[in-house]
Amino acid sequence: MMRVRLKRLAIRTLTWFQINLIYDFREVGENVRLGKRLFVSKGRVSVGTDVYIGAYSYLDGDISIGNDVMLANNVAIVGGDHIFRTPGIATFAAPREHWRRTTIEDNCWIGHGAIILNGITMGQGAIVAAGSVVTRNVAPYSIVAGNPASALGNRFDEEQQRQHEALLGLKRPLARSP
Template identity: 35%
Template structure:
């Protein structure tokens, strides 16, 4: 197929995609540029005042339950954000990259960068009684707090009960199962402090 025809078809496709998003934004939020929603993206259970201006929810992503999103939050493709019976909040100017899962009780600050394939689960299964199935014993939740200006690198897992301090970096592939002091760099399984960003 001719390259010019492909370019024209791509532009037409992009135009209709943006038009759908503008119409959705206007019908739901009363403003054409309030919120961008991509192809096959879905939102359920949110109140109209719980999404800030200038946000993007890209293709095949899903937000479900009591979720509060600040201004200029960018959620890339194939992201699942599900609060279950808890709540999730995401601060201004935060970016959540593709294939990330954020579940249960989670509070994310402003200017946070979350790389692809990150798992953040603010809950745990109960498994104390070996005579019962794990599934039947329910779950607990202490919640996860990710403070402002944190970078969580690709393929990391953040476990329930953890607070990641302001300005910290979580290295790729880390499993964080305990609190991270502010301005720390952590890595490994389980994650350990590698250095402080404040050290000279």
């Protein structure tokens, strides 16, 4: 019992140091766990409550992560590309395109090594399979996989979604196309 308490204290202490002294999040909710050696864009990433961000993840850009979200290890959420179609400018020297907000809504799970591109919205309850590359918005409660990621199906049917949301006290997501 004492060993478990010491471990929890060590984790809370490490997380406090990561949040307050190492990473410069825009906002951070309660009960956030961070893996080791993350890259976080300074002052550009918001994180909700009950969030896990796995080791070696790369969060670059204007990013909003909701509540009850899991990012496995090595997840990359990346910002805008270089503008490479201008004659006379080498790709190395090309400016970056406009950064669009990337939003991970509540209750999402992003698998190991997945890449989420700039400006994507992942709908509430969505799941991204390990190793997937997400190039367009993901509908609420859908499961996507592949490169580029495409829908495999849904977590729940309509009735199960209502039950899930009622049991967790979630708001109904807005309808939007993937």
